[in-house]
Amino acid sequence: MRLSSFGPANSIARSAETHPLTWRLREDAAPVWLAEYQAKDGYSAARKALAQMSQDEIVQTVKDSGLKGRGGAGFPTGVKWGLMPKDESMNIRYLLCNADEMEPNTYKDRMLMEQLPHLLIEGMIISARALKAYRGYIFLRGEYVDAAIHLRRAVEEAKAAGLLGKNILGSGFDFELFVHTGAGRYICGEETALINSLEGRRANPRAKPPFPAVSGVWGKPTCVNNVETLCNVPAIIGNGVAWYQGLALPGSEDHGTKLMGFSGKVNNPGLWELPFGITARELFEEYAGGMKAGYRLKAWQPGGAGTGFLLPEHLDAQMYAGGIGKVGTRMGTGLAMAVDDSINMVGLLRNMEEFFARESCGWCTPCRDGLPWSVKILRALERGEGQPEDLATLEQLVSFLGPGKTFCAHAPGAVEPLGSAMKYFRSEFEAGVKAPHDNHKLFKGIQPNLLGERW
Numbered sequence: 438m439r440l441s442s443f444g445p446a447n448s449i450a451r452s453a454e455t456h457p458l459t460w461r462l463r464e465d466a467a468p469v470w471l472a473e474y475q476a477k478d479g480y481s482a483a484r485k486a487l488a489q490m491s492q493d494e495i496v497q498t499v500k501d502s503g504l505k506g507r508g509g510a511g512f513p514t515g516v517k518w519g520l521m522p523k524d525e526s527m528n529i530r531y532l533l534c535n536a537d538e539m540e541p542n543t544y545k546d547r548m549l550m551e552q553l554p555h556l557l558i559e560g561m562i563i564s565a566r567a568l569k570a571y572r573g574y575i576f577l578r579g580e581y582v583d584a585a586i587h588l589r590r591a592v593e594e595a596k597a598a599g600l601l602g603k604n605i606l607g608s609g610f611d612f613e614l615f616v617h618t619g620a621g622r623y624i625c626g627e628e629t630a631l632i633n634s635l636e637g638r639r640a641n642p643r644a645k646p647p648f649p650a651v652s653g654v655w656g657k658p659t660c661v662n663n664v665e666t667l668c669n670v671p672a673i674i675g676n677g678v679a680w681y682q683g684l685a686l687p688g689s690e691d692h693g694t695k696l697m698g699f700s701g702k703v704n705n706p707g708l709w710e711l712p713f714g715i716t717a718r719e720l721f722e723e724y725a726g727g728m729k730a731g732y733r734l735k736a737w738q739p740g741g742a743g744t745g746f747l748l749p750e751h752l753d754a755q756m757y758a759g760g761i762g763k764v765g766t767r768m769g770t771g772l773a774m775a776v777d778d779s780i781n782m783v784g785l786l787r788n789m790e791e792f793f794a795r796e797s798c799g800w801c802t803p804c805r806d807g808l809p810w811s812v813k814i815l816r817a818l819e820r821g822e823g824q825p826e827d828l829a830t831l832e833q834l835v836s837f838l839g840p841g842k843t844f845c846a847h848a849p850g851a852v853e854p855l856g857s858a859m860k861y862f863r864s865e866f867e868a869g870v871k872a873p874h875d876n877h878k879l880f881k882g883i884q885p886n887l888l889g890e891r892w
Contacts, residue, residue: 782866
């Protein structure tokens with residue numbers, strides 16, 4: 438079976454006014470090449486930005502729009518752009534597109550790159566103009582073979598049409614763009630690890646400060662943005678701030694639209710471009726079609742494997758950062774996963790923590806040693822051989838690996854689902870503890886387990 442990003446995003450009603458990211462998608466899921474893209478108003482925003490707007494105007498427009506990063510962290514894009522140095526003499530600057538999409542249950546950037554490669558390129562041209570960057574890189578997950586082929590063809594098409602290279606559209610602006618395939622490591626999604634990997638180094642995150650805006654690729658000012666983030670830029674420049682802010686539903690503090698999805702035992706798994714503020718229940722019932730016959734929704738994650746589990750009663754939460762924050766976790770990538778009642782949470786968490794432990798770069802001790810320890814305990818609980826103190830140990834690991842305790846955000850994201858699963862489904866973890874036996878005695882001279890005590 439050939440893997441494809443074809444899905445429900447291609448079959449819901451879409452228009453340029455309401456679906457800026459996906460309205461150009463073809464019904465047959467074939468890539469939209471240059472001629473068709475230009476016929477559908479493609480590169481008009483880039484022409485406007487290059488001919489009619491100064492760099493500061495582009496940055497201010499994006500800042501006013503309220504566009505936030507779509508990779509999971511949700512940092513305001515215009516603010517990030519504003520951190521680039523104002524010194525004109527620093528003329529070697531880089532724009533990096535983070536296309537290392539390796540978050541489990543996440544496949545939104547893949548669809549954009551496979552089917553709308555020119556949308557990403559146009560977004561990068563406008564962004565590079567705003568940042569005064571002379572060179573851009575699309576750092577692509579190694580396994581995305583089709584995306585690499587389509588992007589490279591689109592880059593050649595844009596070069597031939599005078600949209601990339603020297604003196605683009607007679608504006609005096611030069612911009613070269615390269616597609617760089619990574620080694621297939623999850624940690625490369627962290628922006629400084631991505632920079633190290635691009636330079637040919639080991640993909641370890643860097644200490645911040647200095648931030649990439651000051652010292653990034655080869656020590657030069659660098660801006661790193663996600664694929665979906667950059668794909669929003671042409672519509673913002675083309676249609677204006679007021680239009681963009683009007684896309685989200687009332688109650689949402691985030692602006693624009695978002696690629697959202699649902700996977701698991703649902704009737705219609707897939708990907709849709711929807712306005713911020715839609716409820717998770719509407720996403721789950723109307724778009725994903727609810728659970729398949731014979732299955733019941735047990736829990737769900739709102740945005741990738743690094744977000745906490747929620748219960749069915751949390752489905753009324755609005756899908757935006759603050760809305761999901763109100764029910765105790767993060768929105769992340771916005772691609773939800775349904776967990777059905779046939780799944781044991783201990784086995785599910787064991788599988789997830791194995792992935793996170795394997796993908797740790799090993800730089801800091803809490804992550805390098807803590808995640809494999811969680812896997813060891815979860816395997817024992819899954820076999821029914823857990824010790825009474827194992828649950829306390831897991832809870833301590835959740836605390837020790839939380840935000841601010843590690844070098845980067847890898848470990849906090851890894852333990853967030855574990856902490857929430859233990860909160861809501863503790864009985865399943867307790868069921869894996871082996872019953873005590875009278876013939877087990879403490880060996881003389883062995884220290885008691887102090888994990889449950891203060892020392």
